[in-house]
Amino acid sequence: MTTPTFPARTSRLSGFYQKSIAERTAIVAQWAQLTADEVAALHDGLAVAQADKMIENVIGRYSLPLGIGANFLINDEEYLIPMVVEEPSVVAAVSFAAKLARTGGGFRTGSTAPIMIAQIQLLRIADPAQAEAAILSAKPALLAQANTSPSIASLGGGPVDIEVRHLPVTPTGPMLIVHLLFDVRDAMGANAVNTAAEAIAPTLERLTGGSALLRILSNLSDRRRAWAEVTIPAAAFGTMDFPGEEAIEGIVQANAFAVADPYRAATHNKGILNGVDAVALATGNDWRAIEAGAHAYAARDGQYRALTEWRVVTPHALYGRLEMPLAVGIVGGATRTHPVAKTALKILGVTSANALSEVMVAVGLAQNLAAIRALATEGIQRGHMALHARKK
Numbered sequence: 001m002t003t004p005t006f007p008a009r010t011s012r013l014s015g016f017y018q019k020s021i022a023e024r025t026a027i028v029a030q031w032a033q034l035t036a037d038e039v040a041a042l043h044d045g046l047a048v049a050q051a052d053k054m055i056e057n058v059i060g061r062y063s064l065p066l067g068i069g070a071n072f073l074i075n076d077e078e079y080l081i082p083m084v085v086e087e088p089s090v091v092a093a094v095s096f097a098a099k100l101a102r103t104g105g106g107f108r109t110g111s112t113a114p115i116m117i118a119q120i121q122l123l124r125i126a127d128p129a130q131a132e133a134a135i136l137s138a139k140p141a142l143l144a145q146a147n148t149s150p151s152i153a154s155l156g157g158g159p160v161d162i163e164v165r166h167l168p169v170t171p172t173g174p175m176l177i178v179h180l181l182f183d184v185r186d187a188m189g190a191n192a193v194n195t196a197a198e199a200i201a202p203t204l205e206r207l208t209g210g211s212a213l214l215r216i217l218s219n220l221s222d223r224r225r226a227w228a229e230v231t232i233p234a235a236a237f238g239t240m241d242f243p244g245e246e247a248i249e250g251i252v253q254a255n256a257f258a259v260a261d262p263y264r265a266a267t268h269n270k271g272i273l274n275g276v277d278a279v280a281l282a283t284g285n286d287w288r289a290i291e292a293g294a295h296a297y298a299a300r301d302g303q304y305r306a307l308t309e310w311r312v313v314t315p316h317a318l319y320g321r322l323e324m325p326l327a328v329g330i331v332g333g334a335t336r337t338h339p340v341a342k343t344a345l346k347i348l349g350v351t352s353a354n355a356l357s358e359v360m361v362a363v364g365l366a367q368n369l370a371a372i373r374a375l376a377t378e379g380i381q382r383g384h385m386a387l388h389a390r391k392k
Contacts, residue, residue, distance in 0.1 A: 001094060007041035011078040012102065013070040017092065024367040028068060031080055032347040040064065041339035054337055057276035066282060066340065068347075069275075071098035073106025074228075074362050081363055083278035083343035090274050094363060099372075101366060104232040104317065109358035115160065115223035116189040116327060118180040118197035122210040125176045131208035132164040135178060138207055145203060146180055146196040157185035178204055181223060186353040188286060193217045219292040220325065222300070226357035227323035228365045234316040242377045246319040250376030251310050251369070258306035268306045268368070269298055272322065275367030279360045283348070284341030285333030286327075293325035308368050322365040326357035 015026060019223045020247040029039050045063060069081030069091055082093055093287065101107055125131045137140070146159040159293050163179040171387050180200065193210045197215035205212050216253045234244035242250075260266035273291055280287040303361050350356045 011072050011076060011080050012099070013080075015066070016070050016095075018153075020131050023184050028080060028316075028347060032343075032345065034351065036344065038339075038343045038346065040124040045268065045340055046338060050060045050337065050339070051060075053138040054334065059138055063219065064281070066344070068163055069098065069363060069366075070095045071102060072359075072362065072366075073098070073102050074109055074359060076106065079097045079349070079359060080347055081279060081359065082282035082347050083275070084102050084202065084281035084362075085274065085278040086275065089195075090278060090367065093374070094275050094367045096365035097370035097373070100232055100236050100369070101230045103236040104230060107228050107362040107365065109226065109228045109362055111226040111264055111326075111354045111357050111361075113223055114157075114184050114189070114287040114327075115184075116182050116184050116221055117194045117218040117223060118182060118193040119214065119216060119241075120178040120180070120197050120201050120204055120212055121214040122178065122204060124211055125174070125208055125210040128166050128174070129175055131176055131210065132166070132351050135162065139201070142180075142203060146182070146200050148196045148199050149192045149280075151183050152183075152187065152192055155185045156247050159183075160327070167195065175209065176208065179218075183328075184353075186299050186330050187332050187351070188289075188327055190217050190286075190289075191332070219289045219327070220296040221293050221327040222297055224325060224357075225323055226326045226354070227321065228362040229321045230365060230369075231313065231317050231319045234312075237318070237373065237377075239377070243315065247373065247377055248312055251318060251372050252312055254372040255306055255308055256309040257276075258308075260305075262304040264308050265298065265304050267371070268308070269294065271365040271371040272307055272324075272368045275363040276324075276360050279363050280328065281296050282341065282344040283328070283356065284336075284344075285329065286354075289327060293327060297325050309366065310372070318368060320365055321366065322361055324361060324364070326360055328356050328360065329353050330356055353367040 046061055048061060051061055064084050064086050067083050069083050072079040072081055142162055143159045147153055152158055159180060161181040165177040167177060168174045180197055182196055184192050194217055196302050201212040201215050217219050234248050237247035238244035258265045276290060277287040280290055307322055307324050309321045311319050329335060330345055
């Protein structure tokens with residue numbers, strides 16, 4: 001494989017789609033300083049013997065394409081984005097939107113501390129108020145008992161708080177729910193919080209006189225969120241058929257439709273997750289948990305809505321923002337065992353779970369921008385079906 005000239009480390013890869021697979025691989029390999037084994041992993045993927053150690057009853061492998069989202073500038077840093085997805089147009093669309101975002105300085109992102117929630121369900125509580133008081137008075141002891149992960153504790157994480165929620169009316173009667181808030185650092189954290197919930201359940205039974213049933217994390221990780229913002233000049237959207245001002249007004253109207261109508265919001269948010277899930281799959285993260293949290297968060301006020309905000313700002317620019325729960329990790333699980341996931345993380349160059357979540361939410365915002373820009377201008381089918389035709 002010949003090594004291309006690559007004078008400046010930039011994700012702005014003009015004509016990348018026109019290059020051969022070998023040329024694209026060489027560019028990414030130089031970008032991330034991949035070893036020969038890591039390049040081989042990109043092409044050969046997961047061995048059946050490795051798959052057999054990941055899940056049960058393995059009989060083979062199922063492969064999906066791994067592509068690169070180009071042109072990303074996030075917090076003034078250049079990123080190439082590994083994406084695993086089977087749907088045509090996703091990678092091309094997100095790369096185009098990232099190029100638009102560069103005209104306004106790229107994406108700005110942020111995130112909360114990586115706090116996960118474990119839930120302990122308590123039944124047959126005679127006096128809920130008294131039970132809550134007993135739990136909260138024992139908070140220091142409960143937090144100490146829940147500190148069950150030495151590895152996370154060594155990194156400054158661990159249990160941080162206890163909350164109590166009353167559910168007075170359910171299909172089977174009243175129940176008391178205890179939330180254990182746990183800082184999981186760079187892990188996704190499911191195993192850590194589940195272990196901690198199991199550890200404190202017997203103590204909660206003694207404190208309340210009730211019976212603990214479920215002890216499990218919540219995938220509505222609304223304490224663990226990431227957000228991305230972008231401001232793009234209207235002129236960047238101008239074409240022969242659509243002036244930039246008209247295009248950004250259409251984008252804002254399309255988003256308003258998704259804010260008001262759950263039928264449109266479901267498709268709108270699916271477009272966001274096209275990008276987020278593709279990065280989750282590439283990096284070995286649990287895309288099903290991410291989707292569950294995103295959809296629950298979209299309905300947090302009682303109506304399912306768009307996760308994004310788009311509005312026109314002066315002078316003549318489009319502002320967009322996406323905030324959503326993102327429980328992801330860079331240690332443990334498939335991120336540790338899958339050779340392609342490890343290589344994808346190296347290409348991204350992220351060094352924390354928070355950084356990964358911020359990249360993912362920027363990709364989600366870019367994917368949404370690409371979709372609603374197309375819908376509000378030439379229509380989604382023009383480019384989408386042209387790329388579908390390549391499969392024939």
